[in-house]
Every structure is written in structure tokens, then in C-alpha cells.
Amino acid sequence: MPHTGRKLLLGLFATTLMWIGLAETSWALEPEAAASHEPPTALLPMFVIGGIMVATYIAIAFELVHKSLAAIGGAVVAVGAAMALGLYPHGYESVHLTIGHDLGVLGVLLGTSILVEIAGHSGLFHFISVKIVKRTKGCPKKLFLYIGALTVVFCTFLTIAPGTLIMVTLALAVTKELKYDPKPYVMLVAITANSGALVTFASGICTMMVGSKANLAYVDFFRVTTPIAIISAIIAYYILRYLYRAALEVKDDGKARAELVATFDEWALVKDRRIFFRSAFILILTIIGFATAQPMGLGLDFIAMAGGAAALLLSGFDPEKAIKTVKWPLIVFFIGLFVIIGAVQETGLLAKMAEGITVISGGSQVITMVILGVFVLVLSGIVDNIPVAATLIPIVAAMGEAGYDTTPLWWTLIICSNLGGNSTPVGSVAAVIALHALEKERGIKVGWGEFLKVGTLVLLVQGVVAVGYLLLFEAFDLFPRG
Amino acid sequence: MTEQREDDDINESLGLFEAALHAKAMDLPPPVLSKLLVVLDGSDQDSAAMAFGAALGDRLLIPISTREKPAGTCEVNGAAQPILDAAAKEAASLIVLPAPFGDDLHTLEDKSLSVTIDMLLLNSPLPLFVVRDSMEAPAEVLKRPLVLTDWHPERQAFLGSWGAHFARGGNLFVLAVPDPEVLEAIAHLAGDDEEGVEMRSALVDRAETRLAGSLIAALQRKGQAEDFEMIFEVKVGMEPAAEAARLAEAEDRFIICAYKKSRGSASLGHAHATILRSRVPVLAIGL
Numbered sequence: 001m002p003h004t005g006r007k008l009l010l011g012l013f014a015t016t017l018m019w020i021g022l023a024e025t026s027w028a029l030e031p032e033a034a035a036s037h038e039p040p041t042a043l044l045p046m047f048v049i050g051g052i053m054v055a056t057y058i059a060i061a062f063e064l065v066h067k068s069l070a071a072i073g074g075a076v077v078a079v080g081a082a083m084a085l086g087l088y089p090h091g092y093e094s095v096h097l098t099i100g101h102d103l104g105v106l107g108v109l110l111g112t113s114i115l116v117e118i119a120g121h122s123g124l125f126h127f128i129s130v131k132i133v134k135r136t137k138g139c140p141k142k143l144f145l146y147i148g149a150l151t152v153v154f155c156t157f158l159t160i161a162p163g164t165l166i167m168v169t170l171a172l173a174v175t176k177e178l179k180y181d182p183k184p185y186v187m188l189v190a191i192t193a194n195s196g197a198l199v200t201f202a203s204g205i206c207t208m209m210v211g212s213k214a215n216l217a218y219v220d221f222f223r224v225t226t227p228i229a230i231i232s233a234i235i236a237y238y239i240l241r242y243l244y245r246a247a248l249e250v251k252d253d254g255k256a257r258a259e260l261v262a263t264f265d266e267w268a269l270v271k272d273r274r275i276f277f278r279s280a281f282i283l284i285l286t287i288i289g290f291a292t293a294q295p296m297g298l299g300l301d302f303i304a305m306a307g308g309a310a311a312l313l314l315s316g317f318d319p320e321k322a323i324k325t326v327k328w329p330l331i332v333f334f335i336g337l338f339v340i341i342g343a344v345q346e347t348g349l350l351a352k353m354a355e356g357i358t359v360i361s362g363g364s365q366v367i368t369m370v371i372l373g374v375f376v377l378v379l380s381g382i383v384d385n386i387p388v389a390a391t392l393i394p395i396v397a398a399m400g401e402a403g404y405d406t407t408p409l410w411w412t413l414i415i416c417s418n419l420g421g422n423s424t425p426v427g428s429v430a431a432v433i434a435l436h437a438l439e440k441e442r443g444i445k446v447g448w449g450e451f452l453k454v455g456t457l458v459l460l461v462q463g464v465v466a467v468g469y470l471l472l473f474e475a476f477d478l479f480p481r482g
Numbered sequence: 483m484t485e486q487r488e489d490d491d492i493n494e495s496l497g498l499f500e501a502a503l504h505a506k507a508m509d510l511p512p513p514v515l516s517k518l519l520v521v522l523d524g525s526d527q528d529s530a531a532m533a534f535g536a537a538l539g540d541r542l543l544i545p546i547s548t549r550e551k552p553a554g555t556c557e558v559n560g561a562a563q564p565i566l567d568a569a570a571k572e573a574a575s576l577i578v579l580p581a582p583f584g585d586d587l588h589t590l591e592d593k594s595l596s597v598t599i600d601m602l603l604l605n606s607p608l609p610l611f612v613v614r615d616s617m618e619a620p621a622e623v624l625k626r627p628l629v630l631t632d633w634h635p636e637r638q639a640f641l642g643s644w645g646a647h648f649a650r651g652g653n654l655f656v657l658a659v660p661d662p663e664v665l666e667a668i669a670h671l672a673g674d675d676e677e678g679v680e681m682r683s684a685l686v687d688r689a690e691t692r693l694a695g696s697l698i699a700a701l702q703r704k705g706q707a708e709d710f711e712m713i714f715e716v717k718v719g720m721e722p723a724a725e726a727a728r729l730a731e732a733e734d735r736f737i738i739c740a741y742k743k744s745r746g747s748a749s750l751g752h753a754h755a756t757i758l759r760s761r762v763p764v765l766a767i768g769l
Contacts, residue, residue: 121494123498126495126498126499126502130499130502130503165488165491165492165495166495168492169492169495169496169498169499170495170499172496173496173499173500173503174499174503177503263505263506264502264503264505265502265505265695265696265699266502267502267505267698267699267702267703268501268502268505268695268696268698268699268702269498269499269501269502269691269695269698270698270702271691271698271713271714271715272711272712272713272714273702273705273711273712274711274713316713433488436488436492437492440489440492441492441496
């Protein structure tokens with residue numbers, strides 16, 4: 001999509017958000033609200049802080065500056081403005097309270113980053129993937145199927161970025177060796193990775209953010225998101241298989257390919273067997289820990305940090321190196337984003353947005369789910385799905401305070417923010433990594449037009465099925481409520 | 483993820499897969515060893531050389547023969563040929579000797595290995611096991627070889643055989659250090675600007691991993707069959723001898739290195755520097 005088109009859509013998003021909020025504003029100053037520490041509804045702070053948030057999102061979407069710098073810069077300006085406008089009920093301490101509320105997400109992110117870094121570099125996942133590729137005997141259709149399935153599995157356990165990285169490099173290396181067109185395989189990785197990010201609480205960043213804020217139980221993900229993750233991956237697989245059917249045709253008897261594939265040696269990539277087995281062990285223990293943390297009264301950030309610490313201690317991996325590879329820019333990005341959203345929340349704008357959605361939906365839970373789902377599905381393709389989820393979290397929370405049953409809305413937000421990234425080449429981190437690797441390694445560029453053609457079709461089908469799936473859960477009261 | 487880090491990660495992951503996809507079956511036959519000759523020079527390193535000689539005999543299950551050169555009885559410069567003659571006479575397949583040869587360690591420290599060792603490195607048809615400091619448990623040290631290798635498949639296979647032979651029931655560390663000329667070629671390709679310098683490390687790592695894939699696979703399989711752990715690491719931008727010495731000393735290992743027996747060869751220089759810098763024993767094998 002050309003930049004002007006994205007600007008228009010982004011402008012539309014920003015205007016819609018502001019309009020929904022401001023349409024519900026009383027258009028009057030209410031000084032007593034600030035005095036009673038209730039969110040004020042004055043117009044000026046909403047415009048100023050809301051404007052800072054929109055400007056930050058534009059800077060992130062158009063990569064005017066690095067997204068971490070945009071977020072932290074926006075946070076500094078937002079805090080300054082909020083202080084000047086007297087928005088914080090506890091003065092500057094409110095900023096720390098805002099960050100404090102989000103420490104759970106930051107802890108999960110930090111712990112899983114370390115663990116995943118060590119597990120990803122242990123060769124364990126590379127080993128498994130080569131072993132499985134050997135089972136395809138080089139058959140392109142089987143390879144296509146296995147790469148799709150492995151992408152979902154690896155993104156489930158390693159989170160989306162490392163999972164995608166392993167799978168896209170596998171696809172590039174194997175297709176080069178077998179002289180296949182890498183594009184179908186890379187596109188499959190880029191798109192099915194977003195399904196993998198849905199499988200468990202710790203599989204995707206948006207999933208973690210919403211799950212932490214909504215206090216959703218880890219095991220509930222197996223009931224709600226895991227089935228739709230598998231369904232959406234199957235949809236993507238069949239659509240891509242159809243669209244790239246010519247490239248997946250077998251043109252010979254396959255004997256030579258089978259012989260070549262049989263020579264692949266998975267042991268060649270195990271640089272240290274100790275790290276290999278210990279990483280697997282710690283990863284399994286961490287997953288068990290995630291599943292049992294809440295019944296034991298422990299936070300998921302505790303389990304993530306324990307897993308990270310155990311990996312550092314037992315893997316033999318250089319701690320300095322492992323800690324350096326933590327996604328610090330993402331953590332800085334999160335802190336900035338949370339502070340901005342905290343400031344916006346203080347203006348009362350997000351509460352007004354929640355009221356706006358309530359007015360539009362006429363109070364219907366089903367219509368609200370559909371509006372939220374479609375809105376997030378569309379928007380996550382245009383803007384990074386992390387700010388989309390981060391902005392919508394307090395809105396959904398505010399809807400809960402207004403008497404809405406938020407459980408279906410949280411699940412809607414999780415499913416749609418992850419799948420929404422499938423429509424454009426910048427909608428998800430998986431697409432960005434996969435397409436970059438394809439261009440860097442093989443000189444093949446997938447343009448906006450080509451990606452949109454494939455991604456939009458996939459998203460359209462996945463979106464309809466996902467919203468239908470969520471409505472079925474609502475209709476039959478299948479959402480876990482604890 | 484920044485683009486540079488993303489590229490580094492892509493390179494690293496591709497290097498691993500390329501290693502698996504290009505791995506060739508590598509045979510690692512154990513070296514044939516019949517007898518070892520321990521040469522003493524009357525210096526204060528003699529006891530360490532004797533301790534390691536005895537431990538080697540036990541480890542390799544071969545007999546030991548000892549040749550003593552009482553201090554000051556002959557010219558050190560002329561000692562190399564008598565050692566080689568004795569080894570031939572004894573039908574030895576490995577020579578153990580202290581370094582610096584002919585002098586106490588404290589007199590020469592890291593300044594020289596002595597002319598005898600220089601001559602033996604260049605002319606010995608047999609591997610040299612050079613001992614400097616004494617160590618607490620020589621038998622345990624011998625189960626923990628550190629193999630210093632480069633990019634040449636033949637040398638890798640050869641060193642792999644030796645490393646695996648010693649590591650049975652223990653732990654093998656393979657340190658791969660790229661050849662300076664290959665590094666130069668990569669530097670030329672990547673450029674000298676900041677981005678080029680950053681790119682070099684990732685490119686070398688990827689190439690090294692790919693080139694060592696056959697060795698890694700062979701050693702991992704052998705390790706499972708003969709009960710030893712294998713750790714493989716690539717070090718770029720390090721001085722090979724210094725890095726090998728640092729790692730080996732930190733983990734009480736001994737070093738195995740191979741070199742080309744010709745004056746001026748880079749590998750001979752590495753072997754010489756490794757023995758000179760290392761306080762742990764070095765098994766230097768001329769090819």
C-alpha cells in the first residue's frame with residue numbers, strides 16, 4: 001500500500017478514536033472531578049494528550065523515528081503536558097504507579113526473552129526442524145505442510161519473532177538446496193506465525209499484554225485461543241497452497257531429492273548438547289509453571305523470570321550475551337507506550353471512547369464484539385498491533401467498569417489483534433522478518449500489492465471465521481469465567 | 483529488533499541450517515599409538531612432564547619409555563636430533579617433553595620455548611606433547627581436550643579424531659578460529675565502514691558453522707557412542723593462541739592443535755604461539 005493510503009487509514013483511525021471519545025464528552029470543564037481523583041472530562045487535556053498519543057502512533061507507523069524513541073519521546077511529552085495540566089491525582093508518583101501496573105507484562109517479556117534466546121540458540125528447534133524436514137523426502141507439498149505446522153508450533157513455544165526467524169531461515173536454506181521457489185514457503189511462515197502467537201498466554205506479545213491485564217488463566221487459552229489458532233493456520237495453509245499451487249507442483253519422480261534430503265544431518269547444528277537438552281527441560285518446566293502458576297497464586301512474570309534465571313544458570317550460555325539479547329528496545333517501547341496511555345487515561349478520553357462504543361453498539365454484547373473484532377482486525381494490519389492492543393486494553397477495562405461483560409471482549413481483542421497483522425507486509429513482526437530475510441538472502445522482493453492480495457484474502461476468511469467462532473462461544477456461553 | 487541484529491540472527495540461523503544441509507559423513511578413526519617417549523631435561527618441569535607422561539600411558543593404554551638428559555651435559559641446541567633418534571629407536575608414536583626445553587620455566591617464562599622445541603616442531607614426524615606447569619590431576623585434564631581448529635576439512639577431521647580419542651568419558655571443547663586470510667577476504671567484501679565491521683563477525687560465524695558442520699555432526703555422534711560431551715564454539719576477532727590458552731586454563735583442559743610443517747606457515751606460528759602462551763599442556767601435531 002502506498003504511504004498516502006496508509007496515512008489516510010491512520011488518520012481515519014485517529015479521527016475515529018478521537019471522535020468516539022469526544023462525541024461523548026460533556027464539552028464542559030469539570031474541576032470537581034479532578035479534585036475527587038475521578039478522570040476529568042475537560043476537552044483541552046483530551047485534545048493535548050490524545051494528540052500526543054496520535055502523533056506518537058503516526059511516528060511509529062511511518063517509522064519517522066525508531067519506535068522505542070517515538071514511544072519514550074511521546075511519554076516524556078505526555079507526562080510534561082499531564083503535569084502542566086494537573087491531570088495526575090498523585091502528582092508525578094502517578095507515572096510510577098502507571099508503570100507499576102504494567103510490571104507483570106514487562107516481567108513476562110523479560111523472562112521469556114532470556115529463556116527463548118537461550119532455547120532458540122541451543123539448536124534444539126533447528127534440530128527438530130531438520131529432522132522433520134527429512135521426513136518430507138523433499139516433496140514440496142509435504143514440505144509446505146510441515147513448514148506451516150512447525151511455524152505454529154515454534155511460535156507457540158518461542159514467541160513470534162524467534163519462531164519466525166528459525167522457520168524462515170529453514171525455508172530459505174531448504175528451498176535453496178532443493179532448488180524450489182522460496183516465496184510460497186516464506187509467505188506461509190509470515191502468515192501462519194500469527195496463528196502460533198495465539199496458542200498460549202506466552203506465545204505472543206499482544207496475547208501476553210491482554211492476558212496479563214485481564215488476568216486470564218493460562219489454561220483457558222487452550223480452550224479459547226488454541227482451537228482458533230489451529231483453524232486459522234489451516235485456513236492460511238489451504239489458501240496459500242491454492243494461490244501458489246503452480247510452485248508446489250512436483251515435476252520429477254523425486255528420487256534425487258529424496259536422496260539429497262536423506263543426507264541432511266541434524267547433528268551438525270548441535271554445538272553443545274548440554275545446552276540443547278537443558279534448554280528443552282527448562283522450556284518444558286516453564287510451560288508447566290505457566291499452566292500451574294495462577295492456581296498456586298503466583299504471577300506469570302515470576303514463572304517467566306524463574307525460567308529465564310534457570311536457563312542462564314543451567315544452560316552454560318554466556319549470561320552477558322543472553323541478557324544483551326533481551327528485546328530491550330521492545331521493553332523501552334512498552335514503558336513509553338504505557339506511560340502515554342496512562343496519561344491519556346487520566347484525561348478521561350479512553351473512558352469516553354468506551355462509552356462511545358457502548359452508544360454505537362446500543363449496549364449489545366454481540367454488536368460490541370463484532371465492532372471491536374472488525375476494528376482490531378483492520379487496524380492491526382495498518383498499525384503495529386502492540387499499540388492497538390495497548391490502547392484498547394484500558395478502553396475494554398473501562399467498558400467493564402460501565403457494566404459490560406468484558407470476558408468475551410478480552411478474547412476478541414487477543415484473537416483479532418494477532419490475526420489482523422496478516423493483511424499487510426508491515427502488520428506483524430513475522431511478515432517484516434520473513435520478507436526481509438527473503439529479500440536479503442534470495443533477492444526476492446514481495447511488494448505491498450502481492451502481499452495484500454494474499455494477506456487480505458487470508459485475513460478475510462480468517463476474520464469471518466474468528467468473529468463467528470467468538471460469537472459461537474458467546475452464544476453457547478463457552479468463555480471460561482473465573 | 484534492529485535491522486543489524488535481525489541480519490545477524492538470520493545469518494546465525496542460516497549458518498546452522500546450512501551446516502546441517504551440507505554436512506558430509508566424516509570418519510574419525512582413532513590415532514594409532516604404540517608407545518610414548520618422555521624426554522626429561524633436568525629442569526624443574528621434569529616432574530610435570532613425568533606426571534603427564536604416566537597419565538598419558540594410562541589414558542592411551544600404551545607403554546612409556548623415558549629418556550633423561552642430565553642438566554648441563556650437552557648443548558641444548560643440539561638436543562632435537564638425539565630426541566628424534568631416540569623416538570625412532572624406541573618406535574615411539576608420541577613425544578612428551580617439558581618447555582622451555584633445557585631451562586627452568588622461571589628463567590625463560592614466556593620468552594622462548596627453546597631452540598629444541600622450535601626444531602622439533604619443524605622436523606618431528608611424531609606429535610609433541612609439551613608440558614609447562616604441573617597440574618593437580620593430569621588424568622582428569624587428559625579427558626578434557628580443547629581442540630583448536632581452523633577451516634580446513636582435512637585438519638578438522640584429523641583433529642577431531644585426536645580430540646574424540648582423548649575425550650572418551652569426558653568432555654571435548656572445539657574452538658574454531660578462522661584463518662587470517664579468510665578474514666581478510668571477508669573484510670574486503672564487507673568493507674571497512676562501521677556496518678562492514680559489524681557484518682564481518684556474523685558472516686564469519688555463519689561460514690564457520692557451515693564449514694564445521696561435518697565435524698560437529700561426526701563428533702556429536704561419536705560422543706553419543708563413546709560417552710563424551712562436545713562443545714563447539716567459533717571465535718572471531720580473537721588471537722587464536724591467546725583465546726585457546728585462556729579457555730583451556732579456565733577449565734583445566736589441555737590443548738590439541740595441528741600445523742603445517744613448513745617454515746613461515748601460519749598454522750606453525752599458531753602452534754608455536756599456543757605452546758608459548760599456554761600454561762596447560764599442548765599436543766602439537768605436525769602435518
